[in-house]
Amino acid sequence: MMKKIETSIDTLKKDIKEFYDYKKWHFLTLNGVALEDDMLEIQWIFSEYEVKNKIVVYYAHIKYDELIPSIVEIIPSAIISQREIVDMFGVEVEGSQKGLYLDEDSQQKPLSGCSI
């Protein structure tokens, strides 16, 4: 079943470091959901190896101009999802630049719900 745990961008690195055991948990992806009032929900989704239907989601509500911390030093494979979030929502993630799908100088923010 899906279990949602709230965190914030200040405590995120600490939370994930305590939680993540690389032989037990499988990091699925980083996900963004545009909310109302120019807010954005960022989700870090994990699943457990060899256990049926166990999914854990860490989520944080942020504004579009906030810097999202990178978890690459804990989970190296998160780098590609972070680059996608940067492209799709026009947010800033520590150490990730634009240009995975869109052009580097592109002004598009396809999935962003931000009004400005």
Add this chain to the structure above:
Amino acid sequence: MKKTINIPIGSQHIALLEPVRFKFECENEKIVGVDSDVGFVHRGIEKACTTKFKYDAIGYVVARVCGLCAITHSMTYTASIEKLIGGEITQKAKYLRILLLELDRIHSHMLCLSHTCENAGFEAMFMRIMGDREDIMEIQELITGNRVQFDYISIGGVNRDIDAALAKKILSKLELVRQKVLGYMDEFTNNWSLSLKFKGVGILTLDDAYRFNAIGPLARASGVQADVRNEIDYLPYNEIGFKMQKHTEGDINARNLIRLNELLNSIEMCNNILEGLPEGEIFTKLRGKPNGESVVRFEAPRGELMYYVKANGSAMLERVRIKTPTFSSIPAFSHIFTGANYADAPAILASFDPCLSCTAK
């Protein structure tokens, strides 16, 4: 003086089926760094799912993310919508869904094996496997009416039934394919020149497979017990004889053997389904609109596929997130390339079975 040479592959290249650009940084023969550009086929399907199409049509749109694992995409999306609506489908529809999923896995694995052979320079084997693959394509055409994009699964069940005569025909064709796969098994394990290209090349160790979150055949070849078919209970995989394949070497040869063993296992599962298909309806009408959020995973031929769907009770969804297998394997790919010989790069690349239209959506 600069000691490294940059060699690009792509975006258009004879060894690549799809546009992807790799920039290899080589020191003599060894690759010391790799940079990839995967965004050539980005179309924007995630956005179109929330602005252009209603929820009952999206099952057919997301199938166009990828032509090779189209059925897994529509299956995963349909499963998440059925979870949100809260309906139950008949047992027969579930079995027919597994049948098509496994047929899709068979033809995709055969394509990958043939492509690996071609990139290793074994043209005759490529032609042989591609010729045999047509049997599976014929079965798919007989069941669904189309060879590639077959739009078979819809919300509430499946679109076409199979009768006894068709089942018999499929069984005889599958037996033919099984004999041929046993032939490949012999070729892949005993052929000397293939072993030179495959054994001990492109190794991913168990620890690295965990660290880089490898998935699918790539992870199972290194010894990780990661098969989503084992981790879901939405479809009755344990009733029809699913066995997880595992190897420990982690090289190209191990990946090929994983794929060959999965072919045999899939054929066995298809046989079991066709012999014990229950009676009943293939479609139940589900009432209501989706509401809430769900994460559903499935095992595509290349690994784990995940859909996150958020709905608010209306016909338009709020968010559809597609996490595709190749996308999350890219860090593992780059890790394997580092330290390999440049001459092995096409064979290693083919052994990952990359699907770029999945990756870029």
Add this chain to the structure above:
Amino acid sequence: MFDFKPIRKKSPWILHYNAGSCNGCDIEILACLSPKYDIERFGVINTGNPKQSDVFLVTGPVTFRSRERLIELYTQMPEPKVVMAVGSCTCTGGVFRDMYNVENGLDRYIPVDVYVPGCASSPELIIDGLVKALEILESKTKEIEKPFKLFREASLDNTIVNRRNSALKVGEDTTDDEKN
């Protein structure tokens, strides 16, 4: 003297580029090259080199990032050349029409000779299209053997020169409807 002309045909080599398709048409093109459908009996070989190829097979609705590569490959191919649009999304945009990163169809960018519909196009259709493309290639070869005229009458609209001009104007009409 025995006349070889009726039985001698050019072996057309194809160049395949994926401009954003879903791989469905690409594996059907691969299936065409494999033993069951075997377009090699028409002398067709898949080559990776644009400078040696005669038929340009394009799949996909042309995404933003593949535009420059597409034009580059097209201009590198020698005359005479035939362009085939394989798949519904290549012909019109198909299911991807009006998505934010997609041009609606190939013919906004380069002149197309043969349209092959279908999602995904079946190998039979692709072979039919390819045979049609060979006829066009033959007529274009005849056309190119005629003396090149710098000044020509206005009545000739569908000559090679005209087609080349339209190819050079690629992309000019796309600036007016900027998509978001």
